[in-house]
Amino acid sequence: MDIENEIDVATQRALLDKVHRHTGIHMAERKWTLLQGRLRRRLQALELGRYRDYLAVLDERPDEVSAFINLVTTNETSFFRTPRIWDHFWQQLLPEWYRQHHGATLQLWSAAASTGEEAYSMAMLCEEFRERHPAFKYQILATDIASDVLAVGKSGHYQGKSIEGLRRGRPELFAKYFQASGGGYLVAPSLRAHVVFREHHLHRRLDGASRFDITLLRNVLIYFDEQGQCNVLENVRRAMAPAGVLVIGESESLTRLNVGFDFELPLIYRRQERVHA
Ligand SMILES: C[S@@+](CC[C@H](N)C(=O)[O-])C[C@H]1O[C@@H](n2cnc3c(N)ncnc32)[C@H](O)[C@@H]1O
Known part of the structure; x- marks a missing residue:
């Protein structure tokens, strides 16, 4: 044709x-x-x-x-994309939350999850943290608007560039949490048990009474115009716990937007208790 x-x-x-x-x-x-x-x-x-x-x-x-x-949609992603975010997640965010919330379950959201590498990166670090603190509990929601990438995340099966990057960058985590399977590698059941994949359009409100302590909204705001960004950020803010932490992508910034998050560190924001008009 x-x-x-x-x-x-x-x-x-x-x-x-x-x-x-x-x-x-x-x-x-x-x-x-x-x-x-x-x-x-x-x-x-x-x-x-x-x-x-x-x-x-x-x-x-x-x-x-x-x-x-x-x-x-453009679905580019990788395990531990932007290493300094993950250093901060491991060194600051997890210990700080754990100190302040004994007995609770840490609620994490990968809000434009693509094929799931970001969600499983969180899961690997949470599992490592749990080994050191057996009482630590966590749950991860991974959402995206595109059904084909979510299917990859749900399958937990990775091959090619994606898994090679993890193997080279974090060999110890790769060896611990992935097993060879069908020409690629399958993520360990211990990680999969903590990650739920679901279709969600960021321009809509997330249903359910969610209270995410940490939300990763990375490399997706760049695709929206300013009004779209404000709309998405308001939806995300509503789904987050008071003083919850929002992490954005390297080419993104909230500084010009009045959206109810305070700047904490580059790429890291904190949800305000109240939004001032
Ligand atoms: C470039 S990827 C970013 C993946 C990951 N967060 C990262 O930083 O590596 C952008 C993702 O946003 C998703 N996306 C685009 N528009 C969306 C929308 N309105 N709602 C939810 N997801 C959306 C795309 O399907 C794509 O998987």
């Missing part, structure tokens, strides 16, 4: 609008080539020759929305 190369401006805009409507991701028009490349494969699979026909499919078939979301 031949796919058209010239796409009219109205169709381009309509597809960029769909990205925004379904994910909150703000894609500037100059990103059109990137989007076109990703959509091309989908058009081929559906045997469609014109992008405007794909717009109709998106409107008529709700199940196509999930495939569309999987295509348009």
Whole structure:
């Protein structure tokens, strides 16, 4: 099937609008080539020759929305991405929380979890902490809008670049928590038992009475415009415990936004008890 190369401006805009409507991701028009490349494969699979026909499919078939979301999201991640965050997590956040909350269960949220490396990085450090403090308890929620990456996280099966990075960077944790399986490596049941994966759109409120003590919202705010960022941060704030800790990505900052978090250290913020207008 031949796919058209010239796409009219109205169709381009309509597809960029769909990205925004379904994910909150703000894609500037100059990103059109990137989007076109990703959509091309989908058009081929559906045997469609014109992008405007794909717009109709998106409107008529709700199940196509999930495939569309999987295509348009960028899911790059790795174990222990941004090492200084993890040093802080291990040296400060875990001991500080444990000192202040004896008997409670630490609630952690990987709020744009992608394929789960971030959630399992937390789990490995929590397991290590538990070895030293047997009374320590923790639970991790890993959410993302894209169903295909969540499926990888749920499977706990990693191969290629992702697991090689862990093997090189943290050989002792790799050896302890991963087992060779089916041409890749499977995460240990002791970690999986603590991590729940779930689909969640950050522009919506998280249901349930969640009170996360530590939330990792990393490398996702960059995809939203300012209003979208404020909306997401308000949803995240509501799901967090008072004085809960929020960790963001290296190219992100909350300093210009009045969103109910106080700066603590670069990339680390603390939820305010009350928000002042
Ligand atoms: C670049 S990855 C970041 C993964 C991980 N947090 C990290 O820093 O390594 C961004 C993730 O955000 C997810 N995402 C994008 N828009 C989202 C939304 N509106 N709600 C929830 N997740 C979203 C994408 O599917 C993608 O997996």
